[in-house]
Amino acid sequence: MPEGDVLLRVARRLSLALGERPLVRGELRWPSLAGHDLTGLRSVGTVSYGKHLLTRLDDGRTLHTHLRMDGSWQVRHTADPPEPLRRPNVRAVLGTDQWTCVGLQLGMMDLVRTRDESSLLRQLGPDLMADEPDFERAVINLRAAPERPIGEALLDQSVAAGIGTIYLAETLWAHRVNPWRAVSGVNRPRELFETAHRLMRRSADGPSLTATGDTRAGHTTHVHGREGRGCRRCRTLIVVAPIGVEPMTRPAYYCPTCQPD
Template sequence: MPEGDTLFRIAAQLAPSLEGQPVVAFELQHVALERLVGHRVTRVEARGKNLLVYFDEGTVLHTHLRMGGTWHLYRKGERWRRSLATATVILAVPDVVAVCFRAPVARLLRTSMVRGDSMVGKLGPDLLGESFDEVKAMEHLRAQPGAPLGVAIMDQRVVAGIGNVYKSEVLFHEKLDPFAPVSFFSDEELSRLLAYSRRIMAVNANAPGKGHTRTTRESRTRGEGPVSVYRRAGEPCYDCRTPILMERQGELRRSTYYCPRCQPERRERSAAS
């Protein structure tokens, strides 16, 4: 599933071509919507794992890519790299067509509805937002004292943007037990965790090149991959050579990769793990 840095990069790719431009054609789920034709795109923004496209007449397009969705940008007349049958959204402006393929969530809202919307209005502070509110993020974490830390930081209502890759990687970097309850950690530890999450996500979000490989291991040496633990179960930890483990967490049983030596267990693990 694309994480916050990926959506930031998508927004940065789409915005220069779409913002300020009049809509020439718009289709949602293969249905043409004439009411948007002639109106202008005013803003394209990422919000956590969501993409929002604003139009000047008060409509907002919301997409969430989940596991299989993707956005492409084509010049007029350019051949598409995917089938028309898989296009969820087609947004054409003069000379450019933005196409969202296989998005499981694609819908229109009124701008006035965004703040109270159950999917995008209840998101926690966006880790890549210019005005990230650490105080609020800490309040949200502390409001879940019994939740395993690895589950809490994946909750988009706590902080927006962290997915499975960053969950495992940032907890490894800060040497924190993913399975211990939030209450077991100090404010200083949680603050450092949020700060590192913001910094490393921003590094990846702003890295040049379309083919950028996400990296969380900033000082890697020869032979080391770009990430420390994610999808490395059974391989030796780069720091201590202990085999990396993988366990599943939360109601959705999402995979968590960790080093049992670098991230020692804190007292009793949360029953919710």
């Protein structure tokens, strides 16, 4: 599932592509929204909240989408004549006379009044991709389950929104914290959220996605995806194990030496 840095980049790209120009295509291929045609409306920008995208329209409504595991938004030049885009995985088509944004395999879609956006997000913790996240609220949410493994808690979007398996691994490695350490055993938990925010925003704001600041192939993570390779700090082989409760387990990469039990 894409993480907060990816979603912020997608939101910025949709905002630039739609650019407050009138939609010449506004198709929502979603069962509950099949009767809605957004043609003629204008986008007034797309923002991300954690892993959610909110495309705001000039009629006071917001199109909410979520990529889940397999979704994506593709941006291409608007064709003349228009492309049919009849493939079954096309879930939304938002196009101006210049650019067309195609939502593929989207996992969630809602159309709500912009003033009611909060109703879609009320189950989420603070957005770690925000300019100034509410770190104190994230810590309060985290401490509500003191015996929970810290890695599992960081993946819980109701604690804080935006972290996935990449920034779970990279954040805990940076702080030498084992993913299975109980929340109650983590000193200065606010610093974990601050690090995750800093890493994700750097990645979102940079020329390409990277958790390390290094954009070279093979150097974009310290531990994530590096099972069986040497830790960049101590050369111990990186390992991976499932974390969480079935069926929601996710892979957690870590260094057994730098992040002991």
